[in-house]
Amino acid sequence: MRRRRRLRLTVVSVVMLLIFAGYTIKTAWIGGESPQTAVAEEVHSPMTPPQVPPVENASMTGGQSGLPAPGSSVAAKPGKENGTPKPAAPKETAKPNEAGKPTVPVKKPEGKQIALTFDDGPDKTYTPQVLDILKEHDVKATFFVVGIQIAKYGDVLKRIQKEGHAIGNHSYHHAKLTECNPDQIAEEIAKTDEALRKVLGSGTDLFRAPYGATNEKVKKTVAASKQELIHWTVDTKDWAGTPPEQIMEIVKEHAKPGGIILMHSFGGKNGKLDNTVEVLPQMIEYLKQKGYTFVTVPELLAGKAA
Template identity: 40%
Template sequence: MTKDQLLSRRRALITGAAVLGAAGTAGVLAARAGDAPVPPAAPAAGPQAQPALRPSAYRLQPLTGEGPPPPEPAPTLVRHEPFLRMPGRGRTMLLTFDDGPDPRYTPHILDTLAEYEVHASFFVCGEMASYNKDLLARMADEGHVVGNHTWSHPLLTRLRRGRIRSEMERTSDVIEDACGERPEWFRAPYGAWNRTVFQLGADLGMEPLAWTVDTEDWTRPGVRTIAGRVEKGAAPGVVVLSHDAGGNRAQSVRALRDYLPRLIDAGYHLTVPRRQYA
């Protein structure tokens, strides 16, 4: 190759490099001016190709389960004595039934309450409740309160802490299984309370409820006597204690049919307890 040919080839290479350099510089300047350079052609999409997400799209993807945590339930205060009556306006009373449910008597009591559109509270024993969950479900479905009355109805003040907790916790488990939620109210058998009972009840989210009027229906004194005790003790905020199990409760069933319409005619509103947070 002659000297002139070498010089011509060298000039061509220099000119090509300059053109390429100018094109690159123009692309940079265009990008700075806001005109994005044309991207290279995308490869042909195959059968499994997926459109790529833009970076902002990734940031907008919510994480599964992410969100504000549910609010913590209000803690139950540790009481030093049980509620003996319920505060409220007007002539309000509470009817409560202990020791059940019993398939021989509880359904009749529920039927009477439904007939007069009245709600009551049933403090059930887990041992009985575990065999009659359908009755617990009916209580809850019809607007009654289902409370905890321990598993086997022992005298709690003579038991160790672990046994007391077991008696209460097992019963709450049965109630939750039948009704869909744990009980908010607890009643100690025989009305025997102490500091441990109050503390464990609060730990399990339950308030203690005792009674104002004891019908002593468990002694089977007669239908008229039971009804008379309820009517004589009637007053705003009163809590009446009766039983729907633990023995023959036919008198309790019939007495309810006697005194309930008379209480309603006297202007009393029969209802269920409400949680107290102070």
């Protein structure tokens, strides 16, 4: 009897021990997962971003200091051996004068040099007469031509070049460029240059604004077009129908070494430039007697005669 009672007590004790142990193990995980499982999920969970130390000197555009912002590119530094050639230096242009005034030659000419310039041509009436006078007196000049005239009188333009005169760009429509936007100004220059290339095979790097009307907008656009902005120092006012004797008085008063004289080979008051044709031989002879040498604008800019 005692054996049976001990056996029962032993069995009961074992059973109770197992029940108690099972309860303890089970209650150890209530309200949470196994530590191993929890750690694994924390490492691989996409909801837990990695902790990155703060970056010093970060830019406001989203890129770090010294790095490009998103979507931007890194420009290669010139001169490095990275396959990108070093850009050529920009072409030298004439320096501007006071704000709002057109550019004039800045290089000191040698001796008493002066340049005759003729605007608004070519045409079939006055430009040939001007060319005849220049040829007769062995004088070289500079013609600032208008684009719309080039297509009409390409043969006269070719004669200007053939006889050794310089050619400049005077816009395509003779527009007042201060009233145009930069794109329109650039187009006026480019279309005339294209017309010159079509007829002569080459363009020009000289530009004169119609009416002499310039401002900072015009200057910047001309410079961006790789042109030199050329003005004048003597306005003969032949375009206004000024009589020859008055033109001569203007020249006598204002002509100086290194000067540029403005005249026209097309247009004029009521479409007439007979005053120009009449006064030109007198002007040439007077200036020669005063010791002047006639040069083109490029020669004047270079400070030397041909």
